[in-house]
Amino acid sequence: MPKITFLPDNISVEAEVGEALLEVAKRCGVSIPTGCLMGSCHACEVELEDGEIICACISGVPAGKDEITLNLFVDPVW
Template sequence: MSLARSCYLQGPSSSRPRAQGAPRPGRQLRAAVVVASADASGAAPAATASGAAAAVASTTKPADVVTVYFRQEGTSTTARPGEDFMDAASRCKADIPTGCLHGSCGVCEVELFKYEVDPATGEAREAGSPVVMRACVAKVPRGWGRVEVGMMAIDQVWGQDGWDT
């Protein structure tokens, strides 16, 4: 039996900084409790968080995981395709500046470097030129073995990255 509960968060507003690791405004959260079936003696085991983690881990294939490396902090994490880059950044405490959190202002623009992993050797090699994206709305792409996220150079005149200021 599985029990799932969801709720919508209100605030913080996009003009105020959010706490480290806090979900973005309007993001739906889901909490699930996994309960195992009763054993032969009829005693039902207690629900555990590790049981939920094991259930999720068993459905995730290694090919469905992308390594995301944040160059400025020198830290990396793994993420599933379709996951927000900001969620991956908050998980490993990488600092990406934010403004509107809706992709309009351009404060969170970063450079994305794609790496393909050779299955035979496990080595990653850069594939193509970097792509500029807005981390607050961009998703981790499918089919990439490794992604490196680099901060944009600061414009000396405007103080921003210079792309849309």
């Protein structure tokens, strides 16, 4: 099971491949803002360690990695 780390709080949790990132975050007490829950509004954007920006509401834990780091954005509008 991959280990997911949420920055800036440095909270880590193990997750199943394919598990929804919003569910993983919720399970470990990390709040990711959401809006539309369809990837259109971009309220739930997170940044992967390689700089790729993804919408957490439509993304699952990817296969092939033992550790994944997600940097959460702080947007006062959401």
